[in-house]
Amino acid sequence: MLFRWDQSRGFSLCMAVLTVPVTLGAIYSAYLIYSGPDPSITALLLRAGLVYLSTSIRHDFADRFRNAGKARSLGCSQVPVYPHKDPILGLDLAWQQVRRRKNHTVVEGFIDRFQRYGHTHYQLALGQRIIVTDDPENIKTILATKFEDWPIAGARLHAVLPLLGPKSIFSSNGEAWHSARTMLRPAFVRDQVADFRCFERHTENFIQRIPTDGSTVDLQELLLAMSMDSSTDFLLGYSTGLLTENPLPDTREFTRAFGEAALKSSMKALVGPFLFKLPDRELDRNVKKVRDFVRYYLREVATEKAGNPKYQDSERAYVFLDELLKQDAPEEFVVDQILSVLIAGRDTTAMGIAVCFWFLARHPDAVVKLREEILSANAHDPTWEQLKNMKYLNSVIKESLRLVPPVPMNTRVANKDTVLPVGGGHDGRQPVFVAKGTPVRFSLISMQRRQDLYGPTAHKFSNARWLDDKFRPGWEYVPFHGGPRVCLGQQFALTQIAFVLFRVFQRFKAIEAADEGPMRLATSLTASFATGVPVRLTPA
Known part of the structure; x- marks a missing residue:
């Protein structure tokens, strides 16, 4: 099983803190451009995009920090993670899914990943972290034991x-x-x-x-x-x-x-x-x-x-x-x-x-x-x-x-x-x-x-x-x-x-x-x- 070191609580806290100066720097840079004599719309849009991206990353790692603390208090352990080549959006797996759908081997792909990375593991779906599982105890929990926790959504x-x-x-x-x-x-x-x-x-x-x-x-x-x-x-x-x-x-x-x-x-x-x-x-x-x-x-x-x-x-x-x-x-x-x-x-x-x-x-x-x-x-x-x-x-x-x-x-x-x-x-x-x-x-x-x-x-x-x-x-x-x-x-x-x-x-x-x-x-x-x-x- 493959565990990622970025699942640790300390790493999440460090990343959340490090994004703060990046965000502030982008905001200050945008202010200087805007207040200049000839502000560039393209430069402003680039800074705005950087602010949005860094803020999103900070919120993500802050959530991971809080969730790691909750998991520890509940006696939960880390979950294996699919080794994405694209660790931001998971586009590598998305393209693989598209190719497998064309070849009609989506099922074989799921079975192979469960055998390689564990019967329950994390993966990315266009930037969203999701859990995949084929464990009967987890399926029972989702469909019956804790039914009210798991509505149709997403x-x-x-x-x-x-x-x-x-x-x-x-x-x-x-x-x-x-x-x-x-x-x-x-x-x-x-x-x-x-x-x-x-x-x-x-x-x-x-x-x-x-x-x-x-x-x-x-x-x-x-x-x-x-x-x-x-x-x-x-x-x-x-x-x-x-x-x-x-x-x-x-x-x-x-x-x-x-x-x-x-x-x-x-x-x-x-x-x-x-x-x-x-x-x-x-x-x-x-x-x-x-x-x-x-x-x-x-x-x-x-x-x-x-x-x-x-x-x-x-x-x-x-x-x-x-x-x-x-x-x-x-x-x-x-x-x-x-x-x-x-x-x-x-x-x-x-x-x-x-x-x-x-x-x-x-x-x-x-x-x-x-x-x-x-x-x-x-x-x-x-x-x-x-x-x-x-x-x-x-x-x-x-x-x-x-x-x-x-x-x-x-x-x-x-x-x-x-x-x-x-x-x-x-x-x-x-x-x-x-x-x-x-x-x-x-x-x-x-x-x-x-x-x-x-x-x-x-x-x-x-x-x-x-x-x-x-x-x-x-x-x-x-x-x-x-x-x-x-x-x-x-x-x-x-x-x-x-x-x-x-x-x-x-x-x-x-x-x-x-x-x-x-x-x-x-x-x-x-x-x-x-x-x-x-x-x-x-x-x-």
């Missing part, structure tokens, strides 16, 4: 705010968050989760698009379309129809804008939140298209639902929008919640299913055993209870989500001076002081691949581990997060994943990968496969 808030709005369950805190969660919770009770009638139609449309002649198909593309169709059906009572011959007008443009806005927002958040202060017409246009699309159909549903059969779904007793309209919520609040559920329902579910197919295409032995379990169930239309009790099917799902959780990384910001339980000291097991306003970025995907937690096969697909009754991971396995903000749609997503796998392997006896390259993940608000999931399936 990079994560910036990543979702443009697209989802300020009242979304994913962007709000405190009472606003509680209100949003209370409103959304009825959508995910067991009666809704166990009702397959809506999802059945879209699963059938998905299967009909799979070639039966052994030709290659990208399942990720089909799954995103299927989950968009099923999500809008569930939310509004009608479907975008991407997998039908007659999709709704502007649906494909909406889908494109939705994806591009999510990607641009997450990229800015990863590199540095200050980028959101810069104008971005492309992002603004895409966000407007997305929200206008939802707003238009929301109004259509609100005004025509009662009398127009087009908006009545006799096969489904529950429509999400019905519940929102009953509560007479403001229109923009409803738009925020619909987009929140949409991104969870579309992206999370589609990725969860895609990950299972990606691994099964490379493990034919698992496909054989999975089909044996499915056929032995002797059920053409499985019930929720049957799917839940299928051990091998669920072991495949759990192992796939262990290796690739739908939201691989997340961020919280401390709203007060607080402490993380581990990460400090030379052994990495000492408590860590976290000053108010410090972002902490935690990585679920690297935590769930740690060999010290999952053994030597941590990086490999081995669903057999979940068939061992003694294997019961705690906070080492949280693909849907945990604590008060645990994903409301967790059971909804798991049930849909199980249902699709059941249906597909009723009809197909084998799946084969059509590409031989390594896994390459694109990271946006959620993960996805950068090159899709090209496979060939063999009918039963």
Whole structure:
């Protein structure tokens, strides 16, 4: 582990004191120039910049001095620091992040840094000091034990705010968050989760698009379309129809804008939140298209639902929008919640299913055993209870989500001076002081691949581990997060994943990968496969 000598309290005090004469000298120099016979605007601006810079540095080191004293009083230890070539802004790591995003190796970069510099360490994000961690004890503290200390803020808030709005369950805190969660919770009770009638139609449309002649198909593309169709059906009572011959007008443009806005927002958040202060017409246009699309159909549903059969779904007793309209919520609040559920329902579910197919295409032995379990169930239309009790099917799902959780990384910001339980000291097991306003970025995907937690096969697909009754991971396995903000749609997503796998392997006896390259993940608000999931399936 690498510790920096500039973390010491004495060094911080010395730097804070040394910047004082620099600041005073710059102010005096600016005064002399201004009072001279021919003051130079350029020279004055340069002095003003020097005053601002030296003052900022002085405040920074003064804060470090105070925080070092607080840390010592709380028994906290120093944290390893990433060895930046640019110790001021951390531009070296920022450019590395940009390159890795283009090469779709962001996840590999995080895993490598955790192995090199410790499971909890500091790094710079365009001048801001942040903590990164993949330690389950720290993640538990952030998501559960000290939940109130860690609101949605900083990079994560910036990543979702443009697209989802300020009242979304994913962007709000405190009472606003509680209100949003209370409103959304009825959508995910067991009666809704166990009702397959809506999802059945879209699963059938998905299967009909799979070639039966052994030709290659990208399942990720089909799954995103299927989950968009099923999500809008569930939310509004009608479907975008991407997998039908007659999709709704502007649906494909909406889908494109939705994806591009999510990607641009997450990229800015990863590199540095200050980028959101810069104008971005492309992002603004895409966000407007997305929200206008939802707003238009929301109004259509609100005004025509009662009398127009087009908006009545006799096969489904529950429509999400019905519940929102009953509560007479403001229109923009409803738009925020619909987009929140949409991104969870579309992206999370589609990725969860895609990950299972990606691994099964490379493990034919698992496909054989999975089909044996499915056929032995002797059920053409499985019930929720049957799917839940299928051990091998669920072991495949759990192992796939262990290796690739739908939201691989997340961020919280401390709203007060607080402490993380581990990460400090030379052994990495000492408590860590976290000053108010410090972002902490935690990585679920690297935590769930740690060999010290999952053994030597941590990086490999081995669903057999979940068939061992003694294997019961705690906070080492949280693909849907945990604590008060645990994903409301967790059971909804798991049930849909199980249902699709059941249906597909009723009809197909084998799946084969059509590409031989390594896994390459694109990271946006959620993960996805950068090159899709090209496979060939063999009918039963």
